[in-house]
Amino acid sequence: MTRFRTALAALVPLLLLPPAALAAASAWVATPGGDVRLVALPADASGRVRAMLDIRLHDGWKTYWRDPGGAGIPPALTATGARLEAVRFPVPKRLGDAELHYVGYDAPVALPLTLTDVSGPVTLSVFLGVCKEICIPVQAELGVDPRQEAFANPLEETAIAAAEAKLPPAAAEDLAPLSGRWSADGKTLTVRFRAPEGGGPPEVYVSGPDDIQFGPAGAARRDGEAYVADVPVLYRPKAFDAAAGPVLLAVRIGTRTMEAPLAIE
Known part of the structure; x- marks a missing residue:
């Protein structure tokens, strides 16, 4: 059983997109439903790299949470050149209608990442589903090299901090x-x-x-x-x-x- 077999029957052919140039942030990779890029900061003293997958959805398009339900495609991310220690998600929405409902996002969203054991240029292989009237599985190879940057770009650092600020906090006494x-x-x-x-x-x-x-x-x-x-x-x-x-x-x-x-x- 695959988590997305229900959705695959309705999908158009896969879009295989080329890797972006190596830098602290990849170029945007364009798709019909939205654009994606990888942003990474220099490693901290412990060797960890704060990064994010930036998903710039176009109007009317949607993408999925890590467990979207039976009618969705969960994001699949793998890294080479580093270990992908964590992928974190903001709290999603319930989308669709009474007959076909799923869990995801209907606006641009960024997924904060943690990379460790960086051994060279980092390539993030991304598989996402983006949907409007139809669903399009998008595959992209996004390349960055955090070792090339001695100091964080303020704009990139602000963007990653904003993505992290949208993550749900841990439990509180009343929640x-x-x-x-x-x-x-x-x-x-x-x-x-x-x-x-x-x-x-x-x-x-x-x-x-x-x-x-x-x-x-x-x-x-x-x-x-x-x-x-x-x-x-x-x-x-x-x-x-x-x-x-x-x-x-x-x-x-x-x-x-x-x-x-x-x-x-």
Whole structure:
């Protein structure tokens, strides 16, 4: 089972795009639905490189979150010349209609990255789905060389800091995951979380290791001092291996967001 087999049947042929020139920021690579580039800063004292994948969507186009549901294509990123330690995502939106809904972004978005063990020029291989009336899988090779820059470009540093500022913070006292529980048939994960009242209905998004796929969550309901939401499980191996990675709960309520690991009972 692949996480995006449902979407592939409707996709037009792949766009294979050439690598951009090596620099601290790659050139924009143009696609029909949006443009992409890689931006990287010089390594810090520990050897880590702050970077971002910049996705400049065109009007009306959309792209997907890391777990978009059964009708979407999750981004796939791999790096050569460095280790891609982390890819982080802002809290997404629920998109589509009642019959075909998915989770993603309908405006330009930047995904902050962390690179380590930089051994030479870095190439980021990117596979994204971008959709309007049709969905187009886009593949691009984006090249940078953080070693060529002794000092950070202020514009690039500001852009990466702005992308990082849009990431959801960790749990707070009044906005935090409480627990998750699989249904007896394994087809639903019921999540409980704490959130303040008065900010409107919470939006709930759940993601896990690559071998688990969730659908868009149902509406959150109040249960005592907590909120509860049921999340469809589209695919899960028979045995849940917690060591494979955490299940993450992301919540938006009003202007606030949060993302944190969910303890599974």
